[in-house]
Amino acid sequence: MSGPAVTPMSTPTPKRYLDRESTFRGRYSREVFQSLYFSYKPILLKISFYLVCGFLGRLFLLANANLIGFWVDSYCLRWAADSGACQSLPEVFTGFDDRRFLFLLVGVTAFGFLLTAFYRIGFSRLSAEAVSRLYDEVTLRTSRLPIQFFDTNPVGRIVTRFSSDYGNVFRLFGGPLAEFFAIVFDLTCMLLLVSLASPLYLPIIVLIGLANYGIYRLNRDRLRHERRELSAGRSPSIAHFAESTQGASTIRIFGRQATFLRRFSRLNDRFLDQRLRTSGAVLRFSMQMSALTALMFLFTAFAGYWMAQRGWVSIGSLGVAFTFIALSGTSLQMFFEWFAQFEEAMTGVERMNDYLRRKIEPGAKLPAAREFPTDHPVYDASEEARLKGTRLVQDRCASVTIEDLWFRYSPDLPYVLKGLDFQIRPGEKVGIVGRTGSGKTSFVQALFHLYPFERGRVLIDGCGPDLDLAVFRRAIALISQEPTLFRGTIRENLDLAAMNTDTRLLEALDRVGLLEWLQAQPAGLDSPVEERGRNLSAGEKQLLCIARCLLQDAPVIVMDEATSSVDPQSEEILVRATREFFADRTQIIIAHRLSTLIHCDRILWLHKGEIRMFDKPDKLLPVFQATQLA
Ligand SMILES: Nc1ncnc2c1ncn2[C@@H]1O[C@H](COP(=O)(O)OP(=O)(O)OP(=O)(O)O)[C@@H](O)[C@H]1O
Ligand SMILES: [Mg+2]
Incomplete structure (x- = not known):
């Protein structure tokens, strides 16, 4: 396996993880007045x-x-x-x-x-x-x-x-x-x-x-x-x-x-x-x-x-x-x-x-409507309007290609993904297993290009984020075990970019089985959602998030089960999501319970940021289980 010369052993240990608050000494710079x-x-x-x-x-x-x-x-x-x-x-x-x-x-x-x-x-x-x-x-x-x-x-x-x-x-x-x-x-x-x-x-x-x-x-x-x-x-x-x-x-x-x-x-x-x-x-x-x-x-x-x-x-x-x-x-x-x-x-x-x-994330651009002429890249107004409705991939599912991916959270931290190289076929259901800290969630972060990586590529149907980072990210939907909802209304939470009609929102809720529940809400789609969805049950939160992903209509679905302590109801919802709601999409499923993964087409075993095995469940799971017990 080839990789950057820096190995985890030789990586300098960071002196501080958190940046120190800068107190700025001396005169105010010209930029401040500018x-x-x-x-x-x-x-x-x-x-x-x-x-x-x-x-x-x-x-x-x-x-x-x-x-x-x-x-x-x-x-x-x-x-x-x-x-x-x-x-x-x-x-x-x-x-x-x-x-x-x-x-x-x-x-x-x-x-x-x-x-x-x-x-x-x-x-x-x-x-x-x-x-x-x-x-x-x-x-x-x-x-x-x-x-x-x-x-x-x-x-x-x-x-x-x-x-x-x-x-x-x-x-x-x-x-x-x-x-x-x-x-x-x-x-x-x-x-x-x-x-x-x-x-x-x-x-x-x-x-x-x-x-x-x-x-x-x-x-x-x-x-x-x-x-x-x-x-x-x-x-x-x-x-x-x-x-x-x-x-x-x-x-x-x-x-x-x-x-x-x-x-x-x-x-x-x-x-x-x-x-x-x-x-x-x-x-x-x-x-x-x-x-x-x-x-x-x-x-x-x-x-x-x-x-x-x-x-x-x-x-x-x-x-x-x-x-x-x-x-x-x-x-x-x-x-x-x-x-x-x-x-x-x-x-x-x-x-x-x-x-x-400050530098914004690589690949991101400021909207054309921004007023201050700073050094950041900016969308052209027509380009921005065009990209708003652009889809990276037209099909319902897409291939995912990972090429020699080396990833770490910052240059002074050790690599957590070391030279990953594999391909997922369109419509394939791939499970990811590995001990805690093996890099599963980090892989999801890399998939979304949330952190810049020094080497390697992540492609969806052969496309990287070069066209546009936002368009690239829209091609992947994330279902997390801890659903993220914001203070606002059900409508705002379902449709963050306000791009869908009410009929589409109701259809999505119907598919996840929440339509009846919504109809019982006095204000319907405008019913309030409290901070982090505190006024909803865990199941309702999860289903709302799944409906949100359905509306995103992304060809690739990623599910990250953060812990093995999922309650049976949540687990059932996640299983239904993979088998029912997103059956025709490419799926990447990170799960702790091996029972969830039996129905995958293939499973990727991550060990300390490297691929230990990538094979069908019946071949991989017994070996993986044996090492777990050892
Ligand atoms: N934001 C971060 N900044 C720095 N290091 C991080 C960050 N997030 C995770 N790490 C480190 O990266 C390594 C891989 O973590 P990751 O979250 O990918 O593991 P995981 O396989 O998802 O584990 P789990 O099964 O427990 O969810 C860990 O050693 C962790 O300490
Ligand atoms: Mg994780």
């Missing part, structure tokens, strides 16, 4: 319009301070024009009386407020839409990731990405981002308006900006690090919780609640510690900023007093400057605090971006 750009691209024009409205809104609102300044100066001109302390008003305000000043103030405020509200609502709605787009695109790609990804990533980590990371991103980008921009607008407007009042105040504002930036830089790396750790620290406890929920009955039967609780509280404590560390870092940063603002306020007061004494600035403009400098301190502080929160949301974007860019 993903954000993809999200906002379709609405850039609209969102720019709202941003302009927002900027004008803030400008109008803040310009009130300047108006009041001019109003004050107009009094100065009226009461003490000869003192020399008054400065002239701009042309437009000459002859303005109090009523006109008041009227202007009310008008400007109302207009500014309306524009601001318009901006806030419009921007937040659009921004939320953009983030949802990112989420949809990530989900689309995650559903096509290689199965190894789901093997090596604990479910809690995946759930965290889709709940908490997405939550963080949504919380900031879907609303407060408008606030963040409003602060940026405020700061820009203040700079503009204060220079309009007197350019002499500019150096003070620049100094405040620089000092705040310095404090931000001092804290930035620590804050980034703590936030990333916090975000990564959530998954282990969620993973543990998810696992415990799934295994709740087993834990109870073995009375191991205390062990699981202890582990949960240990993981949770670790997470809470990290939470405290993160809050501490945020608090330290916030305190430093507050202290700086207070200091700057004092400094401005002295500087302002000094300049007014020398007649460099008017009294009105001094009021304007004070208002803005007081405001800018708070705004700058808020700016950096928001910026830090923005970073937290960026950590979420970074993680979502990671899922967005």
Whole structure:
């Protein structure tokens, strides 16, 4: 037997089976910003319009301070024009009386407020839409990731990405981002308006900006690090919780609640510690900023007093400057605090971006309707429509060819199938036997191309998955001992791709003997199926899954009996499936009870991933049984 040079003996043992949660160090990559750009691209024009409205809104609102300044100066001109302390008003305000000043103030405020509200609502709605787009695109790609990804990533980590990371991103980008921009607008407007009042105040504002930036830089790396750790620290406890929920009955039967609780509280404590560390870092940063603002306020007061004494600035403009400098301190502080929160949301974007860019399984393609132009292969729209109805094989049964198949779950794990090479004729019924761990289920995984294999081919009627992976997979139907049903309706569970008429669904149910049962259900095909089919009996679940396979109309049927502990009713259903429902199809049956296999045409005996024997049942079974007893 020829095979790749690597043998199980020389295969390096993996250091870790599970991938470590990446915490991403350093700057955000260009790709992260690119993903954000993809999200906002379709609405850039609209969102720019709202941003302009927002900027004008803030400008109008803040310009009130300047108006009041001019109003004050107009009094100065009226009461003490000869003192020399008054400065002239701009042309437009000459002859303005109090009523006109008041009227202007009310008008400007109302207009500014309306524009601001318009901006806030419009921007937040659009921004939320953009983030949802990112989420949809990530989900689309995650559903096509290689199965190894789901093997090596604990479910809690995946759930965290889709709940908490997405939550963080949504919380900031879907609303407060408008606030963040409003602060940026405020700061820009203040700079503009204060220079309009007197350019002499500019150096003070620049100094405040620089000092705040310095404090931000001092804290930035620590804050980034703590936030990333916090975000990564959530998954282990969620993973543990998810696992415990799934295994709740087993834990109870073995009375191991205390062990699981202890582990949960240990993981949770670790997470809470990290939470405290993160809050501490945020608090330290916030305190430093507050202290700086207070200091700057004092400094401005002295500087302002000094300049007014020398007649460099008017009294009105001094009021304007004070208002803005007081405001800018708070705004700058808020700016950096928001910026830090923005970073937290960026950590979420970074993680979502990671899922967005991962390689999808070989042979898979993204639907033509995908929006983000990532490096993944994509269906052409017409090709996609054509393939939807394409069958790999037109006949009711097909041959299965396995050529020199070498398979392992990942490059750092040993081979579990070693050079399998055989053929199954169209319509043949082939049983597979072998000790536990001999590679039977792995063979099914290879048949479906669920994992890429390094060498060899699996062909159905001479065709591989080259035409299209989905079309190839549709040619094989899997009946598992543990039927997989999803939360939804009976109709959705029977017809996952919504491709069949009700008449066909009812026909399939009739064939498996479930029609009467269905008619007794109040909502018929729309009756609910709970999570994993919890509200159905084991037999009903199994029959529903068999009806689903009948509807798939696949030329090859695979049945994987995971354990020998099948209850008699299930066994009867499986036997009926092979003899009755799928009698005219090519069948591959993995069974533990040899009685199930007597009616097969041939049996393949797998031993440690290799073919020990492939022959008729009467020849093979006695030899196999003898070794089992030995
Ligand atoms: N997802 C996986 N990742 C890594 N190794 C795996 C994975 N699934 C199975 N294996 C390993 O592959 C080998 C073959 O397992 P497989 O499930 O094919 O055995 P089997 O013949 O179906 O056994 P059983 O009769 O118990 O169902 C085993 O050593 C198992 O540990
Ligand atoms: Mg198995």
